[in-house]
Amino acid sequence: MTMSRPDDDEFIPLPGLTPAQKRERIARLVLPGLILGFAVLAWEIGVTVNEVPHYILPAPSLIAETLIKDWGTLYGSLLVTLQITFSALIVATLGGAGLAILFTQSKWVEISFFPFAVILQVTPVIAIAPLILIYVDTVQVALLICAWIVAFFPILSNTTLGLNSADHNLRNLFELYGATRWQTLLHLRLPAAMPYFLGGLKIAGGLSLIGAIVAEFAAGSAGSGSGLAYRILESGYRLNIPRMFAALFMISITGILIFMSFSLLNHVLLRRWHESAIKREN
Amino acid sequence: MSDTGLNPDMVSSGGASAAPPLSRIQGVDKVFSNGTVALKNLNLDIGRHEFLSLLGPSGCGKSTALRLLAGLGEPSRGEIRWEGGAPATGSATDKGHRDIGFVFQEPTLMPWATVFGNVYLPLKLSGVSKAESVIPVGEALEMVGLTGFEKAYPRELSGGMKMRVSIARALVTRPKLLLMDEPFAALDEITRFKLNNDLLELWRQQNWTVVFVTHSVFESVYLSNRIVVMAARPGRVYEELEVDAPYPRGEDFRTSADYASHCRRASDALHGAINA
Structure with a gap:
Protein backbone atom coordinates (compact mmCIF):
# COMPACT_ATOMS: atom_id res chain seq x y z
CA MET A 1 0.00 0.00 0.00
CA THR A 2 2.89 2.39 0.31
CA MET A 3 5.52 4.28 -1.50
CA SER A 4 8.96 3.13 -0.51
CA ARG A 5 10.86 4.90 2.23
CA PRO A 6 12.57 7.98 0.88
CA ASP A 7 16.10 6.66 1.35
CA ASP A 8 17.29 8.95 -1.43
CA ASP A 9 16.39 11.92 0.69
CA GLU A 10 18.09 13.20 3.71
CA PHE A 11 16.42 14.46 6.83
CA ILE A 12 17.97 17.63 8.16
CA PRO A 13 17.26 17.87 11.89
CA LEU A 14 17.17 21.20 13.64
CA PRO A 15 20.75 22.11 14.39
CA GLY A 16 22.03 22.09 17.96
CA LEU A 17 24.69 24.52 19.13
CA THR A 18 28.23 23.73 18.07
CA PRO A 19 31.13 24.85 20.31
CA ALA A 20 31.89 27.62 17.81
CA GLN A 21 28.32 28.87 18.03
CA LYS A 22 28.46 28.75 21.84
CA ARG A 23 31.64 30.81 21.79
CA GLU A 24 29.98 33.35 19.51
CA ARG A 25 26.97 33.57 21.78
CA ILE A 26 29.15 34.28 24.83
CA ALA A 27 31.21 36.80 22.86
CA ARG A 28 28.05 38.62 21.89
CA LEU A 29 27.36 39.34 25.55
CA VAL A 30 30.87 39.76 26.87
CA LEU A 31 32.51 41.92 24.21
CA PRO A 32 30.02 44.82 24.18
CA GLY A 33 30.00 44.65 27.99
CA LEU A 34 33.77 45.02 28.11
CA ILE A 35 33.79 47.94 25.68
CA LEU A 36 31.05 49.67 27.65
CA GLY A 37 32.95 49.07 30.88
CA PHE A 38 36.10 50.63 29.43
CA ALA A 39 34.19 53.64 28.14
CA VAL A 40 32.58 54.29 31.53
CA LEU A 41 35.95 53.89 33.23
CA ALA A 42 37.59 56.33 30.80
CA TRP A 43 34.75 58.79 31.44
CA GLU A 44 35.17 58.47 35.21
CA ILE A 45 38.96 58.95 35.04
CA GLY A 46 38.67 61.77 32.50
CA VAL A 47 36.24 63.70 34.66
CA THR A 48 38.23 63.16 37.86
CA VAL A 49 41.66 63.96 36.41
CA ASN A 50 40.49 67.07 34.56
CA GLU A 51 38.32 68.16 37.50
CA VAL A 52 35.29 68.78 35.28
CA PRO A 53 32.57 70.41 37.39
CA HIS A 54 29.55 68.14 37.89
CA TYR A 55 27.11 70.72 36.46
CA ILE A 56 28.92 70.37 33.12
CA LEU A 57 29.66 66.65 32.99
CA PRO A 58 29.03 64.47 36.07
CA ALA A 59 31.12 61.37 36.62
CA PRO A 60 29.37 58.02 36.16
CA SER A 61 29.76 57.34 39.88
CA LEU A 62 27.89 60.56 40.69
CA ILE A 63 25.12 59.61 38.25
CA ALA A 64 24.83 56.22 39.93
CA GLU A 65 24.74 57.93 43.33
CA THR A 66 21.99 60.29 42.11
CA LEU A 67 20.09 57.37 40.71
CA ILE A 68 20.04 55.72 44.13
CA LYS A 69 19.44 58.92 46.08
CA ASP A 70 16.58 60.13 43.84
CA TRP A 71 15.21 56.66 43.17
CA GLY A 72 11.86 57.44 44.75
CA THR A 73 11.18 60.38 42.44
CA LEU A 74 12.70 58.83 39.36
CA TYR A 75 10.97 55.50 39.78
CA GLY A 76 7.60 57.21 40.08
CA SER A 77 8.34 59.10 36.88
CA LEU A 78 9.45 55.94 35.15
CA LEU A 79 6.11 54.32 35.97
CA VAL A 80 4.25 57.29 34.51
CA THR A 81 6.27 57.13 31.28
CA LEU A 82 5.95 53.38 31.07
CA GLN A 83 2.22 53.60 31.50
CA ILE A 84 1.90 55.94 28.54
CA THR A 85 4.38 53.94 26.48
CA PHE A 86 2.63 50.63 26.94
CA SER A 87 -0.92 51.92 26.63
CA ALA A 88 0.12 53.59 23.38
CA LEU A 89 1.81 50.41 22.20
CA ILE A 90 -1.22 48.27 22.98
CA VAL A 91 -3.60 50.64 21.21
CA ALA A 92 -1.16 50.92 18.30
CA THR A 93 -0.85 47.14 18.02
CA LEU A 94 -4.58 46.52 18.11
CA GLY A 95 -5.35 49.48 15.87
CA GLY A 96 -2.49 48.87 13.43
CA ALA A 97 -3.08 45.14 13.04
CA GLY A 98 -6.86 45.55 12.97
CA LEU A 99 -6.68 48.27 10.34
CA ALA A 100 -4.26 46.15 8.31
CA ILE A 101 -6.71 43.24 8.35
CA LEU A 102 -9.49 45.60 7.29
CA PHE A 103 -7.30 46.97 4.48
CA THR A 104 -6.56 43.54 3.07
CA GLN A 105 -10.22 42.52 3.14
CA SER A 106 -11.25 45.36 0.90
CA LYS A 107 -9.16 47.15 -1.65
CA TRP A 108 -11.56 50.11 -1.46
CA VAL A 109 -11.04 50.57 2.26
CA GLU A 110 -7.28 50.50 1.72
CA ILE A 111 -7.38 52.99 -1.12
CA SER A 112 -9.63 55.30 0.91
CA PHE A 113 -7.81 55.27 4.22
CA PHE A 114 -4.15 54.47 3.66
CA PRO A 115 -3.21 58.06 2.65
CA PHE A 116 -4.48 59.31 6.02
CA ALA A 117 -2.24 56.86 7.81
CA VAL A 118 0.68 58.18 5.77
CA ILE A 119 -0.21 61.78 6.59
CA LEU A 120 -0.28 60.94 10.30
CA GLN A 121 3.06 59.24 9.96
CA VAL A 122 4.97 61.91 8.02
CA THR A 123 3.84 64.86 10.13
CA PRO A 124 6.37 65.24 12.97
CA VAL A 125 4.64 64.45 16.24
CA ILE A 126 6.46 67.30 17.97
CA ALA A 127 4.64 69.67 15.60
CA ILE A 128 1.17 68.27 16.29
CA ALA A 129 1.66 67.68 20.01
CA PRO A 130 0.89 71.29 21.09
CA LEU A 131 -2.37 71.18 19.13
CA ILE A 132 -3.38 67.89 20.62
CA LEU A 133 -2.58 69.23 24.08
CA ILE A 134 -4.91 72.16 23.44
CA TYR A 135 -7.78 70.12 22.08
CA VAL A 136 -7.70 67.19 24.48
CA ASP A 137 -8.77 67.87 28.02
CA THR A 138 -6.63 65.47 29.96
CA VAL A 139 -2.88 65.57 29.49
CA GLN A 140 -2.62 61.82 29.94
CA VAL A 141 -4.91 61.17 26.98
CA ALA A 142 -3.06 63.76 24.88
CA LEU A 143 0.25 62.08 25.62
CA LEU A 144 -1.26 58.72 24.75
CA ILE A 145 -2.50 60.02 21.40
CA CYS A 146 0.92 61.44 20.55
CA ALA A 147 2.72 58.20 21.37
CA TRP A 148 0.11 56.22 19.46
CA ILE A 149 0.51 58.33 16.32
CA VAL A 150 4.21 57.54 16.26
CA ALA A 151 3.90 53.86 17.07
CA PHE A 152 1.02 52.64 14.98
CA PHE A 153 2.32 53.21 11.47
CA PRO A 154 5.10 50.59 11.41
CA ILE A 155 2.64 48.01 12.66
CA LEU A 156 0.03 49.00 10.10
CA SER A 157 2.36 49.05 7.11
CA ASN A 158 4.30 45.93 8.09
CA THR A 159 1.19 43.89 8.83
CA THR A 160 -0.46 45.00 5.59
CA LEU A 161 2.63 43.92 3.67
CA GLY A 162 2.70 40.61 5.55
CA LEU A 163 -0.96 39.84 4.96
CA ASN A 164 -0.47 40.41 1.24
CA SER A 165 2.67 38.32 1.02
CA ALA A 166 1.07 34.91 1.51
CA ASP A 167 2.26 32.50 -1.18
CA HIS A 168 0.08 32.59 -4.30
CA ASN A 169 0.03 28.83 -4.78
CA LEU A 170 -1.04 28.40 -1.17
CA ARG A 171 -3.84 30.89 -1.76
CA ASN A 172 -4.88 28.82 -4.77
CA LEU A 173 -4.77 25.71 -2.65
CA PHE A 174 -7.05 27.30 -0.07
CA GLU A 175 -9.41 28.31 -2.87
CA LEU A 176 -9.29 24.80 -4.28
CA TYR A 177 -10.35 23.34 -0.95
CA GLY A 178 -13.16 25.83 -0.65
CA ALA A 179 -11.73 27.79 2.28
CA THR A 180 -13.88 30.62 3.54
CA ARG A 181 -12.50 34.15 3.77
CA TRP A 182 -12.21 33.74 7.49
CA GLN A 183 -10.32 30.42 7.20
CA THR A 184 -7.92 31.94 4.69
CA LEU A 185 -7.29 34.85 7.02
CA LEU A 186 -6.85 32.70 10.09
CA HIS A 187 -4.82 29.81 8.69
CA LEU A 188 -2.92 31.46 5.86
CA ARG A 189 -2.70 35.23 5.92
CA LEU A 190 -2.18 35.79 9.63
CA PRO A 191 0.58 33.18 10.03
CA ALA A 192 2.26 34.49 6.85
CA ALA A 193 2.07 38.04 8.24
CA MET A 194 3.50 37.08 11.64
CA PRO A 195 7.21 37.79 10.88
CA TYR A 196 6.32 41.15 9.34
CA PHE A 197 4.02 42.03 12.25
CA LEU A 198 6.72 41.15 14.77
CA GLY A 199 9.21 43.29 12.85
CA GLY A 200 6.76 46.17 13.05
CA LEU A 201 6.23 45.54 16.74
CA LYS A 202 9.97 45.76 17.39
CA ILE A 203 10.09 49.19 15.75
CA ALA A 204 6.84 50.34 17.36
CA GLY A 205 8.06 49.37 20.84
CA GLY A 206 10.95 51.79 20.60
CA LEU A 207 8.86 54.44 18.86
CA SER A 208 6.11 54.41 21.46
CA LEU A 209 8.70 55.23 24.14
CA ILE A 210 10.09 58.00 21.95
CA GLY A 211 6.55 59.24 21.27
CA ALA A 212 5.75 59.29 24.98
CA ILE A 213 8.93 61.20 25.82
CA VAL A 214 8.51 63.71 23.00
CA ALA A 215 4.91 64.36 24.01
CA GLU A 216 5.96 64.88 27.61
CA PHE A 217 8.52 67.42 26.44
CA ALA A 218 5.88 69.19 24.40
CA ALA A 219 3.56 69.23 27.39
CA GLY A 220 6.45 70.62 29.44
CA SER A 221 5.64 72.25 32.74
CA ALA A 222 2.06 72.78 31.57
CA GLY A 223 1.74 69.04 31.69
CA SER A 224 2.02 68.92 35.46
CA GLY A 225 2.80 65.34 34.62
CA SER A 226 5.72 63.66 36.25
CA GLY A 227 7.16 61.41 33.57
CA LEU A 228 10.87 61.00 32.94
CA ALA A 229 10.95 63.72 30.28
CA TYR A 230 9.40 66.11 32.75
CA ARG A 231 12.16 65.20 35.23
CA ILE A 232 14.78 65.96 32.60
CA LEU A 233 13.22 69.38 31.89
CA GLU A 234 12.91 70.14 35.57
CA SER A 235 16.50 69.09 36.29
CA GLY A 236 17.64 71.24 33.38
CA TYR A 237 15.98 74.33 34.88
CA ARG A 238 17.63 73.61 38.20
CA LEU A 239 21.00 72.79 36.64
CA ASN A 240 20.80 69.40 38.33
CA ILE A 241 22.82 67.74 35.58
CA PRO A 242 23.50 64.44 37.40
CA ARG A 243 19.78 63.86 37.72
CA MET A 244 19.32 64.66 34.04
CA PHE A 245 21.81 61.94 33.23
CA ALA A 246 20.16 59.56 35.66
CA ALA A 247 16.77 60.05 33.97
CA LEU A 248 18.39 59.70 30.55
CA PHE A 249 20.00 56.49 31.70
CA MET A 250 16.63 55.10 32.78
CA ILE A 251 15.06 55.98 29.43
CA SER A 252 17.86 54.19 27.56
CA ILE A 253 17.60 51.11 29.72
CA THR A 254 13.83 51.04 29.22
CA GLY A 255 14.24 51.27 25.45
CA ILE A 256 16.82 48.49 25.45
CA LEU A 257 14.59 46.26 27.59
CA ILE A 258 11.61 46.83 25.30
CA PHE A 259 13.70 45.98 22.25
CA MET A 260 15.15 42.89 23.89
CA SER A 261 11.81 41.54 25.01
CA PHE A 262 10.36 41.88 21.50
CA SER A 263 13.45 40.25 20.02
CA LEU A 264 12.90 37.37 22.42
CA LEU A 265 9.23 37.14 21.47
CA ASN A 266 10.28 37.14 17.83
CA HIS A 267 12.71 34.33 18.44
CA VAL A 268 10.25 32.21 20.42
CA LEU A 269 7.51 32.52 17.80
CA LEU A 270 9.61 32.12 14.66
CA ARG A 271 12.53 29.89 15.55
CA ARG A 272 10.96 26.70 14.26
CA TRP A 273 10.14 27.90 10.79
CA HIS A 274 11.16 31.34 9.61
CA GLU A 275 14.23 32.01 7.49
CA SER A 276 15.29 34.89 9.73
CA ALA A 277 15.80 32.45 12.60
CA ILE A 278 17.93 30.04 10.61
CA LYS A 279 21.68 30.17 10.62
CA ARG A 280 23.36 28.20 7.91
CA GLU A 281 27.02 27.84 7.18
CA ASN A 282 28.32 28.18 3.65
CA MET B 1 -5.46 5.37 -32.71
CA SER B 2 -5.08 8.99 -33.62
CA ASP B 3 -1.43 9.37 -32.78
CA THR B 4 -0.31 10.52 -36.20
CA GLY B 5 -3.02 13.08 -36.68
CA LEU B 6 -1.96 16.68 -37.00
CA ASN B 7 -5.35 18.28 -36.61
CA PRO B 8 -5.09 20.74 -33.72
CA ASP B 9 -8.85 20.84 -33.30
CA MET B 10 -9.48 17.16 -33.07
CA VAL B 11 -11.48 15.68 -30.24
CA SER B 12 -9.56 13.01 -28.45
CA SER B 13 -10.86 9.51 -28.23
CA GLY B 14 -10.51 9.45 -24.45
CA GLY B 15 -8.04 6.59 -24.34
CA ALA B 16 -8.76 3.18 -25.72
CA SER B 17 -11.84 2.52 -23.62
CA ALA B 18 -15.38 3.13 -24.80
CA ALA B 19 -16.60 4.13 -21.32
CA PRO B 20 -17.73 7.75 -20.94
CA PRO B 21 -14.85 10.05 -19.99
CA LEU B 22 -14.47 11.38 -16.47
CA SER B 23 -14.22 14.88 -17.82
CA ARG B 24 -14.66 16.48 -21.19
CA ILE B 25 -13.06 19.82 -22.08
CA GLN B 26 -15.02 21.28 -24.96
CA GLY B 27 -13.89 24.21 -27.08
CA VAL B 28 -12.27 26.00 -24.18
CA ASP B 29 -10.58 29.36 -24.65
CA LYS B 30 -8.74 31.14 -21.88
CA VAL B 31 -7.83 34.77 -22.36
CA PHE B 32 -6.15 36.56 -19.46
CA SER B 33 -7.06 40.10 -18.57
CA ASN B 34 -3.80 41.36 -20.10
CA GLY B 35 -4.93 39.98 -23.45
CA THR B 36 -2.73 36.86 -23.49
CA VAL B 37 -4.50 33.98 -25.21
CA ALA B 38 -3.43 31.04 -23.05
CA LEU B 39 -5.75 28.47 -24.63
CA LYS B 40 -7.57 28.47 -27.96
CA ASN B 41 -10.29 25.95 -28.71
CA LEU B 42 -8.99 23.23 -26.43
CA ASN B 43 -10.76 19.90 -26.76
CA LEU B 44 -9.72 17.09 -24.48
CA ASP B 45 -11.33 14.07 -22.89
CA ILE B 46 -9.99 12.64 -19.69
CA GLY B 47 -10.72 8.93 -19.43
CA ARG B 48 -11.48 7.18 -16.18
CA HIS B 49 -8.45 5.61 -14.47
CA GLU B 50 -6.18 6.99 -17.14
CA PHE B 51 -2.68 8.36 -16.59
CA LEU B 52 -2.67 11.29 -18.95
CA SER B 53 0.31 13.57 -19.52
CA LEU B 54 0.13 17.05 -20.96
CA LEU B 55 3.46 17.60 -22.69
CA GLY B 56 4.53 20.83 -24.27
CA PRO B 57 6.91 23.80 -24.36
CA SER B 58 6.61 26.69 -21.90
CA GLY B 59 3.64 28.90 -22.61
CA CYS B 60 1.54 26.20 -24.29
CA GLY B 61 -1.15 26.58 -21.64
CA LYS B 62 -0.77 23.13 -20.10
CA SER B 63 -0.70 24.53 -16.56
CA THR B 64 -3.62 26.80 -17.39
CA ALA B 65 -5.62 23.80 -18.59
CA LEU B 66 -4.82 21.98 -15.36
CA ARG B 67 -5.89 24.95 -13.25
CA LEU B 68 -9.16 25.23 -15.15
CA LEU B 69 -9.78 21.54 -14.46
CA ALA B 70 -9.17 22.23 -10.79
CA GLY B 71 -11.72 25.01 -10.83
CA LEU B 72 -9.12 27.76 -10.37
CA GLY B 73 -10.44 30.35 -12.78
CA GLU B 74 -13.17 30.14 -15.38
CA PRO B 75 -12.82 29.38 -19.10
CA SER B 76 -13.35 32.47 -21.28
CA ARG B 77 -15.34 30.32 -23.70
CA GLY B 78 -16.39 26.70 -23.90
CA GLU B 79 -17.06 24.39 -21.00
CA ILE B 80 -15.67 21.62 -18.88
CA ARG B 81 -18.16 18.79 -18.36
CA TRP B 82 -17.97 16.20 -15.64
CA GLU B 83 -19.37 12.74 -15.76
CA GLY B 84 -21.86 12.50 -12.92
CA GLY B 85 -21.82 16.23 -12.15
CA ALA B 86 -19.12 18.68 -11.22
CA PRO B 87 -16.58 17.60 -8.61
CA ALA B 88 -17.39 18.45 -5.02
CA THR B 89 -16.34 21.89 -3.99
CA GLY B 90 -14.96 22.57 -0.56
CA SER B 91 -18.27 23.56 0.99
CA ALA B 92 -20.07 20.52 -0.37
CA THR B 93 -17.67 18.00 1.07
CA ASP B 94 -18.72 15.12 3.18
CA LYS B 95 -16.23 14.65 5.99
CA GLY B 96 -13.37 15.93 3.93
CA HIS B 97 -13.91 13.82 0.83
CA LYS B 124 -9.27 21.14 8.48
CA LEU B 125 -10.71 23.44 5.83
CA SER B 126 -13.69 21.15 5.42
CA GLY B 127 -14.33 21.07 9.14
CA VAL B 128 -12.92 17.70 10.13
CA SER B 129 -11.57 17.73 13.69
CA LYS B 130 -7.95 17.06 14.43
CA ALA B 131 -8.76 13.89 16.35
CA GLU B 132 -10.70 12.46 13.42
CA SER B 133 -7.85 13.33 11.06
CA VAL B 134 -5.10 11.41 12.80
CA ILE B 135 -5.92 8.20 10.92
CA PRO B 136 -6.39 9.61 7.38
CA VAL B 137 -3.30 11.83 7.73
CA GLY B 138 -1.32 8.85 9.00
CA GLU B 139 -2.47 6.77 6.04
CA ALA B 140 -1.59 9.49 3.54
CA LEU B 141 1.86 9.85 5.07
CA GLU B 142 2.30 6.08 5.01
CA MET B 143 1.47 6.05 1.29
CA VAL B 144 4.30 8.46 0.55
CA GLY B 145 6.70 6.77 2.95
CA LEU B 146 6.87 9.53 5.53
CA THR B 147 5.52 7.78 8.61
CA GLY B 148 7.24 9.17 11.69
CA PHE B 149 7.83 12.63 10.24
CA GLU B 150 4.56 14.13 11.52
CA LYS B 151 6.27 16.59 13.85
CA ALA B 152 8.97 17.75 11.45
CA TYR B 153 8.82 21.23 9.94
CA PRO B 154 9.15 21.70 6.16
CA ARG B 155 12.52 23.39 6.45
CA GLU B 156 13.95 20.29 8.08
CA LEU B 157 13.10 18.23 5.00
CA SER B 158 14.91 17.78 1.70
CA GLY B 159 13.31 18.77 -1.61
CA GLY B 160 12.12 15.24 -2.37
CA MET B 161 10.58 14.82 1.06
CA LYS B 162 8.76 18.15 0.81
CA MET B 163 7.28 16.97 -2.47
CA ARG B 164 6.18 13.75 -0.77
CA VAL B 165 4.41 15.82 1.89
CA SER B 166 2.74 17.80 -0.88
CA ILE B 167 1.54 14.57 -2.51
CA ALA B 168 0.30 13.25 0.84
CA ARG B 169 -1.71 16.44 1.27
CA ALA B 170 -3.30 15.92 -2.15
CA LEU B 171 -4.12 12.31 -1.26
CA VAL B 172 -5.57 12.89 2.18
CA THR B 173 -9.05 13.62 0.86
CA ARG B 174 -8.97 10.40 -1.23
CA PRO B 175 -9.55 12.19 -4.55
CA LYS B 176 -10.67 10.44 -7.71
CA LEU B 177 -8.66 12.78 -9.88
CA LEU B 178 -5.11 13.84 -9.14
CA LEU B 179 -3.82 16.91 -10.99
CA MET B 180 -0.06 17.37 -10.98
CA ASP B 181 1.66 20.46 -12.36
CA GLU B 182 5.28 19.56 -13.15
CA PRO B 183 5.62 18.21 -9.63
CA PHE B 184 9.11 16.76 -9.96
CA ALA B 185 10.66 19.35 -12.27
CA ALA B 186 12.77 20.90 -9.53
CA LEU B 187 14.15 17.62 -8.19
CA ASP B 188 17.38 15.86 -9.06
CA GLU B 189 17.14 12.96 -11.48
CA ILE B 190 17.66 10.18 -8.94
CA THR B 191 14.92 11.51 -6.68
CA ARG B 192 12.67 12.09 -9.68
CA PHE B 193 13.02 8.51 -10.91
CA LYS B 194 12.23 7.20 -7.48
CA LEU B 195 9.17 9.40 -7.09
CA ASN B 196 8.06 8.42 -10.63
CA ASN B 197 8.15 4.75 -9.64
CA ASP B 198 6.38 5.39 -6.35
CA LEU B 199 3.70 7.47 -8.06
CA LEU B 200 3.04 4.78 -10.67
CA GLU B 201 2.76 2.18 -7.95
CA LEU B 202 0.24 4.29 -6.03
CA TRP B 203 -1.73 4.97 -9.20
CA ARG B 204 -2.01 1.25 -9.92
CA GLN B 205 -3.13 0.45 -6.40
CA GLN B 206 -5.58 3.29 -5.94
CA ASN B 207 -7.10 3.30 -9.40
CA TRP B 208 -7.21 7.07 -9.71
CA THR B 209 -7.17 9.21 -12.75
CA VAL B 210 -4.02 11.30 -13.02
CA VAL B 211 -3.45 14.33 -15.23
CA PHE B 212 0.25 15.08 -15.20
CA VAL B 213 1.76 18.24 -16.68
CA THR B 214 5.40 17.96 -17.72
CA HIS B 215 7.93 19.28 -20.19
CA SER B 216 9.96 16.07 -20.07
CA VAL B 217 9.45 13.63 -22.95
CA PHE B 218 11.05 10.80 -20.97
CA GLU B 219 8.95 11.35 -17.89
CA SER B 220 5.72 11.50 -19.87
CA VAL B 221 6.45 8.27 -21.78
CA TYR B 222 7.53 6.46 -18.65
CA LEU B 223 4.43 7.35 -16.67
CA SER B 224 1.45 7.71 -18.90
CA ASN B 225 -0.80 5.64 -21.09
CA ARG B 226 -1.70 8.69 -23.14
CA ILE B 227 0.31 11.79 -23.96
CA VAL B 228 -1.31 14.96 -25.22
CA VAL B 229 1.30 17.15 -26.89
CA MET B 230 0.40 20.83 -26.80
CA ALA B 231 1.62 23.74 -28.91
CA ALA B 232 2.03 27.34 -27.80
CA ARG B 233 0.73 30.74 -28.97
CA PRO B 234 -2.12 30.04 -28.72
CA GLY B 235 -2.17 27.00 -26.43
CA ARG B 236 -3.84 24.05 -28.14
CA VAL B 237 -3.68 20.29 -28.58
CA TYR B 238 -1.14 19.45 -31.25
CA GLU B 239 -1.02 15.69 -31.21
CA GLU B 240 -1.99 12.70 -29.10
CA LEU B 241 0.08 9.59 -28.51
CA GLU B 242 -0.88 6.30 -26.94
CA VAL B 243 1.78 4.57 -24.87
CA ASP B 244 0.55 0.97 -24.91
CA ALA B 245 3.37 -0.57 -22.88
CA PRO B 246 1.91 -2.64 -20.04
CA TYR B 247 2.18 -1.75 -16.38
CA PRO B 248 3.91 -2.30 -14.04
CA ARG B 249 6.74 -0.41 -15.62
CA GLY B 250 10.14 -0.40 -14.01
CA GLU B 251 13.80 -0.02 -14.82
CA ASP B 252 13.46 -2.70 -17.50
CA PHE B 253 11.00 -0.55 -19.35
CA ARG B 254 13.18 2.53 -18.95
CA THR B 255 16.00 0.83 -20.84
CA SER B 256 13.89 -1.05 -23.42
CA ALA B 257 13.77 -0.44 -27.17
CA ASP B 258 10.01 0.00 -26.86
CA TYR B 259 10.54 2.90 -24.43
CA ALA B 260 13.10 4.45 -26.75
CA SER B 261 10.79 4.29 -29.75
CA HIS B 262 7.92 5.85 -27.76
CA CYS B 263 10.30 8.58 -26.63
CA ARG B 264 11.32 9.23 -30.21
CA ARG B 265 7.71 9.59 -31.30
CA ALA B 266 6.92 11.88 -28.41
CA SER B 267 10.07 13.88 -29.04
CA ASP B 268 9.22 14.29 -32.73
CA ALA B 269 5.73 15.41 -31.80
CA LEU B 270 7.14 17.89 -29.29
CA HIS B 271 9.53 19.31 -31.93
CA GLY B 272 6.63 19.56 -34.31
CA ALA B 273 4.65 21.41 -31.66
CA ILE B 274 7.51 23.81 -30.96
CA ASN B 275 7.87 24.66 -34.65
CA ALA B 276 4.14 24.72 -35.33
Missing part, protein backbone atom coordinates in the same frame (compact mmCIF):
# COMPACT_ATOMS: atom_id res chain seq x y z
CA ARG B 98 -13.01 15.72 -2.25
CA ASP B 99 -12.81 14.68 -5.83
CA ILE B 100 -9.71 16.56 -6.86
CA GLY B 101 -6.20 16.62 -5.46
CA PHE B 102 -3.69 19.15 -6.78
CA VAL B 103 0.10 19.05 -6.60
CA PHE B 104 1.98 22.20 -7.56
CA GLN B 105 5.41 22.50 -9.09
CA GLU B 106 6.78 23.71 -5.78
CA PRO B 107 5.90 21.78 -2.63
CA THR B 108 3.78 24.79 -1.53
CA LEU B 109 3.85 23.87 2.13
CA MET B 110 3.03 26.22 4.98
CA PRO B 111 6.42 26.77 6.63
CA TRP B 112 4.85 27.52 10.00
CA ALA B 113 3.05 24.18 10.20
CA THR B 114 4.44 20.72 10.83
CA VAL B 115 4.18 17.89 8.32
CA PHE B 116 1.01 16.79 10.12
CA GLY B 117 -0.43 20.29 10.00
CA ASN B 118 0.26 20.59 6.29
CA VAL B 119 -1.31 17.26 5.36
CA TYR B 120 -4.22 17.94 7.72
CA LEU B 121 -5.01 21.26 5.96
CA PRO B 122 -7.58 20.02 3.39
CA LEU B 123 -9.48 18.19 6.12
